[in-house]
Amino acid sequence: MILVNGVETGMLDALDRGLAYGDGIFRTLLLRDGRAVAWARQYAKIVADCGRLDLPVPALAALEADLACIAADTRDCVVKIIVTRGSGVRGYAVAADLIESRTIAISSPMPIYPRDHVEHGIVARVCDLRLARQPALAGIKHLNRLENVLARREWNDTQIAEGILLDAANKVIGGTMSNLFMVRGNTLLTPDLSACGICGVTRERILAAGSRLDLKTEIGEFELKDLYSADAVMLCNSVIGVWQIRTLANRHWQPHSYVRMIRTLLEQDFD
Amino acid sequence: MILVNGVETGMLDALDRGLAYGDGIFRTLLLRDGRAVAWARQYAKIVADCGRLDLPVPALAALEADLACIAADTRDCVVKIIVTRGSGVRGYAVAADLIESRTIAISSPMPIYPRDHVEHGIVARVCDLRLARQPALAGIKHLNRLENVLARREWNDTQIAEGILLDAANKVIGGTMSNLFMVRGNTLLTPDLSACGICGVTRERILAAGSRLDLKTEIGEFELKDLYSADAVMLCNSVIGVWQIRTLANRHWQPHSYVRMIRTLLEQDFD
Structure with a gap:
């Protein structure tokens, strides 16, 4: 399952600055029986990393809604949360009116290691x-x-x-x-x-x-x-x-x- | 205009490794009266940069078809060509059977500088x-x-x-x-x-x-x-x-x- 800003879709705007410049951050975490492991720490790291790059911090409620949506689909899986500076016009400069980042939540099966x-x-x-x-x-x-x-x-x-x-x-x-x-x-x-x-x-x-x-x-x-x-x-x-x-x-x-x-x-x- | 692997679309697979890791390269060039400025050098740099990252090199004919498609739309513009390692499963390792990269060609208006x-x-x-x-x-x-x-x-x-x-x-x-x-x-x-x-x-x-x-x-x-x-x-x-x-x-x-x-x-x- 892939959610972009909370909406289930596999596709992303090709002008996303995450693609253009790697202008964003991510986390990888486990859902175990529907619950995100060490979620408080994970969210704190999202806040801290966004702060370092001056990215708007995604709302806790929005990310928790994504996790709930994924948990309804699969109770045990790996979730990757990507936060990007959204879509931009060409060039490194960021539009002054940018107030929201874009979140992409991706679930994938629990890997099996030896x-x-x-x-x-x-x-x-x-x-x-x-x-x-x-x-x-x-x-x-x-x-x-x-x-x-x-x-x-x-x-x-x-x-x-x-x-x-x-x-x-x-x-x-x-x-x-x-x-x-x-x-x-x-x-x-x-x-x-x-x-x-x-x-x-x-x-x-x-x-x-x-x-x-x-x-x-x-x-x-x-x-x-x-x-x-x-x-x-x-x-x-x-x-x-x-x-x-x-x-x-x-x-x-x-x-x-x-x-x-x-x-x-x-x-x-x-x- | 945005072309992904030659197809006009504004959207990209959210699992693209260009987004996940910045795993790709790009070029920015001018179309002037429909012709890509210094195109031979631009393509040579694409080949060289792909070589450095061990990315499959996009075919010259495919990129020239993209440029022709954009030129049919706008004779004078900026074209950005992105080449990524395509979509991947989670993790840094690349699938052994990857033989094609993904190309994204994006046109934007000629900027006006003072x-x-x-x-x-x-x-x-x-x-x-x-x-x-x-x-x-x-x-x-x-x-x-x-x-x-x-x-x-x-x-x-x-x-x-x-x-x-x-x-x-x-x-x-x-x-x-x-x-x-x-x-x-x-x-x-x-x-x-x-x-x-x-x-x-x-x-x-x-x-x-x-x-x-x-x-x-x-x-x-x-x-x-x-x-x-x-x-x-x-x-x-x-x-x-x-x-x-x-x-x-x-x-x-x-x-x-x-x-x-x-x-x-x-x-x-x-x-």
Whole structure:
């Protein structure tokens, strides 16, 4: 099901600035038994990201109506919400009278990942592409995602579930579609995303879960050597949940109890 | 008029990867008396940019059919050609069986700029935003243009016709919608675009025009001080042609004969 400004349709105005310039943001979330997981955090991120790009914020009621409409169709699915600056005339400048953004809500089936990803962890690789450092866009889940597309095109091997991205300064940022955490002793560490990367809702939830589990949390700058020396490395997003890395280059890890605990907490709809 | 894969329609599949990720490229060109200006160079850039992103290249005949269709409607207009990786399922990975891209051709009226822009030059400003350095995307006219959108939002003063963009290393790159040239003695200088910026067709044409006019041409790294000390600074793209900068901060320039000569050559359809 696809809703554009609340109306069911598969089509979008070809002059939408989301297409022209990637002028918009998006979120991906789960509907579980008709309820949007971590919805308060998801909406807060929509508000924050719209604020960063000076996009009119879609009304909570309008988005909740979209979710209800989708839930009436399918109780369990993935929902992607896109917010764009609507249609525009040619040129980067925005009409001064723009007061509403456009929302596109798209449901798709719950993906089926191998059980093994959760039970034993995944095989990951380090991508060649280096993310550009752009503080003006860092953290935002905006529609300019060519770096992710190019990074994802670096491998075809279906045994490799995710690629790790470093930035131009060789700092670890995350996966092509996920945020990254390391476990070191009783500390959860995750990269600082003030120069690039996306601040995901599951990353926020894991930071909160860490406190709940009496783990220390640390946001900082990390390099590949920190990854290799960690007790565990996990990748997360709203759809996959948490996957621990089993193999990265020549390094192998066993399932770690903290990863299991965090996963359990997230699945219990801890928010 | 809007043509999607050659069919007149204003609507686009909401699952297009151009919207989802900015996964595509575009060109903007003039139709003058029904003929696409510098079309051979424009198509060559489409081929080159598609190659950089590993996008299937649209057939020359298909794009020329679009141009003919638009020309039958309006002899003089601006045409924007967008090429996207078509529709996709959720996720950055591209279906292995993708063999065709999607093309969107959009005509819009010829914009009317003040005569003054050509006769006496424009007022420009230096943008605060710094372009991120990303060699993997540099030069390509791709659909990830949030930096340009944000830079263009820095000013509302209608007296200011364009903003100058520097990169994270404070090198001059160009305008928000234009390439930049300096005149120093009998040399035309333009920024190297291997780390960021867009290599426009008019930039190529001016480099060719420079040789024709027995001017030396130099592609290099320049800072703001080089701009201020230049004999003339001009901005160019396929729609505006060539605008000399009259005022930038406290620096003022008189119209320069080389700028006039280059403009004349471009208007004579020199290619």
